[in-house]
Amino acid sequence: xxxxxxxxxxxxxxxxxxxxxxxxxxxxxxxxxxxxxxxxxxxxxxxxxxxxxxxxxxxxxxxxxxxxxxxxxxxxxxxxxxxxxxxxxxxxxxxxxxxxxxxxxxxxxxxxxxxxxxxxxxxxxxxxxxxxxxxxxxxxxxxxxxxxxxxxxxxxxxxxxxxxxxxxxxxxxxxxxxxxxxxxxxxxxxxxxxxxxxxxxxxxxxxxxxxxxxxxxxxxxxxxxxxxxxxxxxxxxxxxxxxxxxxxxxxxxxxxxxxxxxxxxxxxxxxxxxxxxxxxxxxxxxxxxxxxxxxxxxxxxxxxxxxxxxxxxxxxxxxxxxxxxxxxxxxxxxxx
Amino acid sequence: xxxxxxxxxxxxxxxxxxxxxxxxxxxxxxxxxxxxxxxxxxxxxxxxxxxxxxxxxxxxxxxxxxxxxxxxxxxxxxxxxxxxxxxxxxxxxxxxxxxxxxxxxxxxxxxxxxxxxxxxxxxxxxxxxxxxxxxxxxxxxxxxxxxxxxxxxxxxxxxxxxxxxxxxxxxxxxxxxxxxxxxxxxxxxxxxxxxxxxxxxxxxxxxxxxxxxxxxxxxxx
Numbered sequence: 001x002x003x004x005x006x007x008x009x010x011x012x013x014x015x016x017x018x019x020x021x022x023x024x025x026x027x028x029x030x031x032x033x034x035x036x037x038x039x040x041x042x043x044x045x046x047x048x049x050x051x052x053x054x055x056x057x058x059x060x061x062x063x064x065x066x067x068x069x070x071x072x073x074x075x076x077x078x079x080x081x082x083x084x085x086x087x088x089x090x091x092x093x094x095x096x097x098x099x100x101x102x103x104x105x106x107x108x109x110x111x112x113x114x115x116x117x118x119x120x121x122x123x124x125x126x127x128x129x130x131x132x133x134x135x136x137x138x139x140x141x142x143x144x145x146x147x148x149x150x151x152x153x154x155x156x157x158x159x160x161x162x163x164x165x166x167x168x169x170x171x172x173x174x175x176x177x178x179x180x181x182x183x184x185x186x187x188x189x190x191x192x193x194x195x196x197x198x199x200x201x202x203x204x205x206x207x208x209x210x211x212x213x214x215x216x217x218x219x220x221x222x223x224x225x226x227x228x229x230x231x232x233x234x235x236x237x238x239x240x241x242x243x244x245x246x247x248x249x250x251x252x253x254x255x256x257x258x259x260x261x262x263x264x265x266x267x268x269x270x271x272x273x274x275x276x277x278x279x280x281x282x283x284x285x286x287x288x289x290x291x292x293x294x295x296x297x298x299x300x301x302x303x304x305x306x307x308x309x310x311x312x313x314x315x316x317x318x319x320x321x322x323x324x325x326x327x328x329x330x331x332x333x334x335x336x
Numbered sequence: 337x338x339x340x341x342x343x344x345x346x347x348x349x350x351x352x353x354x355x356x357x358x359x360x361x362x363x364x365x366x367x368x369x370x371x372x373x374x375x376x377x378x379x380x381x382x383x384x385x386x387x388x389x390x391x392x393x394x395x396x397x398x399x400x401x402x403x404x405x406x407x408x409x410x411x412x413x414x415x416x417x418x419x420x421x422x423x424x425x426x427x428x429x430x431x432x433x434x435x436x437x438x439x440x441x442x443x444x445x446x447x448x449x450x451x452x453x454x455x456x457x458x459x460x461x462x463x464x465x466x467x468x469x470x471x472x473x474x475x476x477x478x479x480x481x482x483x484x485x486x487x488x489x490x491x492x493x494x495x496x497x498x499x500x501x502x503x504x505x506x507x508x509x510x511x512x513x514x515x516x517x518x519x520x521x522x523x524x525x526x527x528x529x530x531x532x533x534x535x536x537x538x539x540x541x542x543x544x545x546x547x548x549x550x551x552x553x554x555x556x557x
Contacts, residue, residue, distance in 0.1 A: 018403060052465055054385075054464060054465060055460055077467075078467040078468070078469065079467065080464070081464070081465055081466065081467035082467035082468070084465070085427065085465075085466075086462065086465040088461070090458055090476075092456070092458040092459045092462035093459070093462075093465075093555050094459055094476070094477055094480055094481060095456075095459070095557050096480040096483060096484075096554070096556050097476070097480055098482055105466065105468065105472075105476055105477070106466040106468075108468070108472065109463075109466045109467050109468035109469070109472060109475070110466075127531075130483075137556040138556075139556055139557050140379065150462075153462075153466070157466075157467075158417065158467075163465075170500060317361055
């Protein structure tokens with residue numbers, strides 16, 4: 001378990017002092033994939049660097065499995081880092097070293113016997129599907145392949161924790177899928193804790209068990225992934241989720257709404273995502289319901305449906321119809 | 337005229353080349369060892385992830401800057417007591433090699449520092465994140481990533497030294513530069529002047545070409 005207690009990080013002095021992270025407390029459980037999302041500049045990368053002390057916090061404590069590591073230095077700090085792999089947005093491989101040498105570097109750092117290194121590197125590369133690239137230089141690899149080498153390096157010493165800093169943000173869709181599925185498989189086959197920083201909510205949706213939303217140096221919301229998407233509470237979370245669903249109604253559509261019409265965004269969750277509420281409303285009340293926009297997303301095998309509908313009818317009837325809908329859907333949000 | 341030029345070259349050229357080579361080897365070796373070390377000190381004492389140390393960094397910076405701001409001719413004169421103490425004389429290539437070495441060390445140190453600064457900080461961060469020790473990171477990451485830059489720094493230093501070693505002729509250091517000044521300049525032997533300058537041009541061109549080609553070969557980007 002990783003515990004952060006009142007972590008603050010500031011840079012600079014006096015007038016130009018900048019608070020990148022402010023009073024963050026978090027608990028990340030063993031064996032979960034914990035995501036930290038937020039707009040760029042929110043302090044996510046600084047926060048993840050605090051966990052392996054690449055960034056010393058200005059204030060607060062870091063506990064790994066109950067042990068306070070905040071003041072660790074020298075050999076002790078190196079020992080702690082060997083138990084924490086890390087991958088980065090720009091892969092950060094040694095360009096003048098082969099794939100083998102890059103992965104073996106982490107083994108050497110941990111005092112792994114030299115004669116056994118080749119076998120161990122082969123095993124790691126097989127896990128990330130890059131066995132045939134063992135003796136090439138990183139320059140000849142694609143972005144996705146570089147990140148897979150970086151994953152092999154990060155996992156070389158079988159760490160208990162894997163930190164991922166925007167690990168898919170520099171990759172195309174296909175490579176992102178590849179990296180996410182490798183991480184997912186790694187997690188299935190071990191009890192590793194993964195902390196993943198990203199601004200990409202698609203990655204979040206596919207991979208994370210729980211999500212913390214960060215904005216301006218603070219954690220504004222923590223919840224399981226499904227709840228973050230189905231019921232975002234904080235305005236920043238709502239903004240991120242809405243942007244991800246891409247269900248904004250164009251202005252000209254919203255402007256064309258008549259006096260006897262209203263626009264609603266409807267959320268369905270779980271089994272209810274399949275309920276024909278729209279049909280039912282049209283049958284029971286004298287209203288017209290037209291669907292302007294909609295999609296169903298699956299998060300951890302649970303359905304989350306969102307529809308943007310226009311309800312047309314006389315005031316009283318329309319209100320009754322909306323009240324009925326509200327009762328039968330997960331959440332209803334008036335747009336206009 | 338031509339016969340005279342040939343006679344002077346036959347008599348003096350080989351000796352002059354020998355002296356230049358001697359000066360170059362001594363000062364280049366000194367620069368490679370101590371200049372690289374001083375450059376490393378400049379870098380690691382200014383970098384928070386290594387061993388940031390304001391005092392040591394300040395001293396190293398001051399040493400490098402002071403030496404680099406003294407014109408080489410003045411540096412040679414300033415070094416006369418040191419020459420006397422170390423080699424017992426202030427003329428000849430071995431004596432001239434002392435100010436040459438000092439200038440080359442400071443010059444290369446600054447370039448080495450620059451080559452290290454060019455290394456992607458993310459790569460170093462990733463290396464630190466594995467829990468590797470500083471010596472291992474220096475050896476397997478910093479030097480590997482900076483290597484093409486270091487080769488270029490060595491080349492520039494070599495070329496600079498060719499120029500400085502020619503200047504050493506001015507105060508009796510001997511070598512090709514001495515030949516050019518003594519005969520080409522003072523005795524109006526234009527032929528000698530042209531030949532010596534041509535030799536220097538060829539040496540510099542060759543050094544630059546070889547340096548560039550090695551730098552290209554070791555770049556794996």
